[in-house]
Amino acid sequence: MSQSLILSHPTGHLHGSIKLPASKSEANRALIIAALSGKQAELHNLSEANDTQLLQRLLQSDAATIDAEDAGTVMRFLTAYYAITGQEKLLTGTERMCQRPIKVLVDALRELGASISYKGQEGYPPLQIGAFKGSGKKHLKVRSDISSQYISALLMIAPLLPEGLELELEGKIGSRPYIEMTLSLMQHFGVTAAFEGNTITVKPQQYKSAAFTVESDWSAASYWYSLVALAKEADITLLGLKENSFQGDRAIVEIMSGLGVYTEFVDGGVRLQKKEHEHHISQDFSDCPDLAQTVVALSAALGVQVDMTGLESLRIKETDRIQALQIEVQSMRASLQEVTPGVFRLEPGLMKHTDLSFRTYQDHRMAMAFAPVALLQPVKIQEPSVVRKSYPRFWEDLEEVGFEIKYKD
Numbered sequence: 157m158s159q160s161l162i163l164s165h166p167t168g169h170l171h172g173s174i175k176l177p178a179s180k181s182e183a184n185r186a187l188i189i190a191a192l193s194g195k196q197a198e199l200h201n202l203s204e205a206n207d208t209q210l211l212q213r214l215l216q217s218d219a220a221t222i223d224a225e226d227a228g229t230v231m232r233f234l235t236a237y238y239a240i241t242g243q244e245k246l247l248t249g250t251e252r253m254c255q256r257p258i259k260v261l262v263d264a265l266r267e268l269g270a271s272i273s274y275k276g277q278e279g280y281p282p283l284q285i286g287a288f289k290g291s292g293k294k295h296l297k298v299r300s301d302i303s304s305q306y307i308s309a310l311l312m313i314a315p316l317l318p319e320g321l322e323l324e325l326e327g328k329i330g331s332r333p334y335i336e337m338t339l340s341l342m343q344h345f346g347v348t349a350a351f352e353g354n355t356i357t358v359k360p361q362q363y364k365s366a367a368f369t370v371e372s373d374w375s376a377a378s379y380w381y382s383l384v385a386l387a388k389e390a391d392i393t394l395l396g397l398k399e400n401s402f403q404g405d406r407a408i409v410e411i412m413s414g415l416g417v418y419t420e421f422v423d424g425g426v427r428l429q430k431k432e433h434e435h436h437i438s439q440d441f442s443d444c445p446d447l448a449q450t451v452v453a454l455s456a457a458l459g460v461q462v463d464m465t466g467l468e469s470l471r472i473k474e475t476d477r478i479q480a481l482q483i484e485v486q487s488m489r490a491s492l493q494e495v496t497p498g499v500f501r502l503e504p505g506l507m508k509h510t511d512l513s514f515r516t517y518q519d520h521r522m523a524m525a526f527a528p529v530a531l532l533q534p535v536k537i538q539e540p541s542v543v544r545k546s547y548p549r550f551w552e553d554l555e556e557v558g559f560e561i562k563y564k565d
């Protein structure tokens with residue numbers, strides 16, 4: 157596998173239609189719901205993302221040790237799935253996965269009657285999961301400011317609990333659209349829930365079998381928005397995106413309107429074209445944390461000052477994304493600083509035409525967020541294969557629109 161690649165574009169003109177990968181978030185919910193329903197589901201356009209391929213394989217596996225690799229949804233959703241179905245499993249992941257907290261979910265599942273013990277550090281994977289002895293408890297208080305994936309994992313098993321579940325969310329609700337996506341997918345498979353104030357109530361119910369087609373991934377679309385913003389000339393159509401999406405990262409449409417991209421919803425997707433950009437924007441990423449790297453890398457390259465909030469969860473994702481961004485924007489003479497607690501400012505600098513080489517920190521989004529800078533000058537991307545987590549065809553798709561790629565060992 158190549159250690160790095162050099163990316164360049166001879167003209168800076170981008171034209172074409174791109175079939176984006178399907179959303180791994182939607183696909184992984186549909187897979188867990190189908191497994192919980194015990195019925196055959198007709199799932200179309202399942203994502204080629206490793207996170208989805210992996211979950212599909214693991215749901216078929218009868219091995220005692222299950223490796224969720226670096227996939228947060230896989231780790232969190234399977235923890236709840238094995239716990240409630242009472243399957244004896246040792247659930248582990250990459251070194252980084254074993255540094256991503258899971259205590260909130262484990263505590264909640266234990267209250268419901270799951271048997272889960274920590275095999276390493278308290279509060280983190282690996283987990284040993286065993287028999288389920290229902291506690292009859294239905295009202296749980298759960299912190300909602302660390303990861304919404306804990307809430308989604310609990311919601312999907314909720315209709316199978318004898319008493320159902322009342323989840324009282326405590327603290328700020330981070331990544332809220334992902335919770336709403338979970339409820340929408342549950343509803344698609346015949347389960348209703350009420351989300352009132354801070355409480356989500358799910359009565360005992362049965363999932364129904366239904367066909368479902370996974371939408372293209374709006375997070376993946378965000379890199380194409382950056383490409384359009386940095387191109388000299390662009391007319392790009394992204395296929396498979398819908399105006400009424402389950403995905404909160406559809407917010408990229410509004411965000412990129414300030415960063416120089418005009419979106420038109422057309423039959424079968426969106427058409428992106430260039431327009432003037434602002435010189436300063438403010439953005440709260442609480443609802444769309446996966447878009448932060450796209451916006452930071454693009455703004456550093458475009459020369460846009462950005463004030464940002466809602467970045468808390470970035471510290472516990474595939475890498476500490478705040479730290480990774482702080483290091484990598486420096487090579488573009490930009491700086492990312494916490495100006496007051498929780499408020500970050502990206503200050504762009506004058507980009508000099510020195511060699512640019514971006515490290516990716518085992519994080520697909522670091523690679524894809526910085527790749528568009530290659531429209532300004534050739535850039536080196538280290539460990540480019542990280543993109544397989546969500547968008548395995550990313551580099552090939554760039555070649556489709558005229559990028560030149562030299563792979564290096």
Ligand SMILES: O=C(O)C1=C[C@@H](OP(=O)(O)O)[C@@H](O)[C@H](O)C1
Binds near residue numbers: 182228305
């Ligand atoms: O539920 C999901 O599919 C996801 C939720 C978000 O995580 P957090 O809830 O941990 O912010 C997001 O960052 C992740 O890429 C996918």
Ligand SMILES: C=C(OP(=O)(O)O)C(=O)O
Binds near residue numbers: 228229230446474521
């Ligand atoms: C944070 C991400 O994924 P996960 O938490 O599912 O590993 C992501 O894809 O950006």
